Amino acid sequence: MPNIKSAKKRVLTSRGRTEANKAAKSALRTAVKKARAEGADADTIKAASISVDKAAGKGLIHKNKAARLKSQLAKKANA
Numbered sequence: 241m242p243n244i245k246s247a248k249k250r251v252l253t254s255r256g257r258t259e260a261n262k263a264a265k266s267a268l269r270t271a272v273k274k275a276r277a278e279g280a281d282a283d284t285i286k287a288a289s290i291s292v293d294k295a296a297g298k299g300l301i302h303k304n305k306a307a308r309l310k311s312q313l314a315k316k317a318n319a
Contacts, residue, residue: 264298267291268300268301271291271292274288276312276313285316288313289310292310293306293310
């Protein structure tokens with residue numbers, strides 16, 4: 241643990257952000273998994289697409305990965 245006050249705060253905030261990012265990324269993976277599952281309806285696919293956009297906006301995933309995921313989901317929806 242650091243001795244300097246600002247460094248202590250930095251450790252605490254980064255720990256909190258790490259937890260939040262981990263939870264958000266997990267939720268994203270779950271949404272995409274549900275959308276890719278057999279018998280997924282259009283609403284589930286649309287919700288996953290929105291989740292992907294939000295994750296990219298927050299910087300959890302790269303914008304190119306977001307575009308790729310959305311493309312794959314759209315392909316599945318149209319199939």
